[in-house]
Amino acid sequence: MLCSHRLLLAGYIVTFLMGVPANIVAFCTFCCKVRRRAAPIDILLLNLTVSDLIFLAFLPVKMKEAADGMAWLLPYALCPFSGFLFYVTIYNSTLLLTAVSVERYLGVAYPLRYAVCRRPRYAVVASVLFWVVTSLNLSIVYIMPYAQWSRGKDNDSASASPPPTCYLNFTKAELDIVLPFRLELFLVLFCVPFLICCFCYVNFILILSRLPNIGRRRRLRAIGLALGTLVVFATCFVPYNASHVVGFARRESEDWRNVALLSSTFNACLDPVIFYFSSAAVRSMLNHCIRNVAAKMHILRCGGGAAETDR
Template identity: 45%
Template structure:
């Protein structure tokens, strides 16, 4: 969960650069050396979110299907090792950006030329880009999608056979269905552009539009996991109740101050009008 939050935060942190680029019609106004660095964090955060959502789905399935054995083998060092492995997997794949730079030989068609970042490719670059995008789609999306789908279907079967109360079982099923729906809706269109680009051997123009759905995932993930965590919901209720008490106390103090101010203005011995008591 922490690593998913880190990947979503990285994506949001670099999102203003993408917004500024889109507002200028795709023109890259920063120095060319920053383009590959920006793209590494941009693509890396997207696919890191995919992999960590997959890891969470596997963890949920194991906790439902094999609760006792899962708790026996659940250790922080194992989680850290898996997280580190996923980060290394993402970093090794997004490093293809530097391969694109090398294929362009530093010419005008490089990943970052004078006006466009990762948009105008030479023939040699395009051959490499469409192939590597296909590899990204298969390894970092289609395979995790298959694992995630199987995990949540396994969760549904295990919950159907469990003795949990119906209310808790239905809540868990709704959370699983919502998470899987967001997973597909946010990441599938962008990765579909990789498949279309490979089939047509071109840099499809609408891939920048469907990237907005991937951006939405960074904002929807916290909502989904808030709904799935009873501890977070209880903490939110406590905070909300405390905020209401604090607001009520401040409101009462302001009311008393207002009445005392009116009393001083009217002088001593003058009572404030009181609201009429309701008729019996």
């Protein structure tokens, strides 16, 4: 168990250090693009960036929990709130990545018809709908910790102390509620989006491979991006969602769920890679930042060398 806590802490730290600067660059880029000329995919990617940034903002809470051996030593009111936003942003990312796959598929499958119907407001409506759907589905993550605390108060009125863990240990009655809920998450918020992504990207690749008027380099880059996005989707979200099915079948909350959650955590620092290859604006912004940093380092080195010469 100690090794799993250390693994969680290390994974959270790596994700935080890599994800925060990359997502801030992406956020600034998409904000500028949306302000100048909003395209549906820019709005979807901006919402995906916001989702990742909210996730990363609450990741230090999970770091503290892992550092304390999964005991909850923070104010208990932070437990349901941080857990709710933590899981909402994970599942919101699956829906937004699915919407991006649909947008790309429609763009190559029905280019003329989709160009006529393509409106940024549809992406805005879809993004709002995704936030509402995930928030409603994950509401139990907010409610259950308070229910556990209330149960402790009922059993021992003299002791009003909150539970020692956050959304980890459940009674049989609580599992009867939590396990079907997790299976519903697996079916509705993972299986359906994943199947849609597979359909869109497989057909996207087949259509691109048959188009004669696209250069080989551009075609291979688009196909590589589609395959990479699909691999990231599967790698990040399959392990944790598989724990829902295993837990439902065995009628228990699996101990390895938190380790499986690490793969979903890494999605916050893998999404910027998708942004980099799917958006020329992000590539331009990142290259600009790198050039500025390199120029400043060069000035510092030259200044240091000049100082040594003066001595």
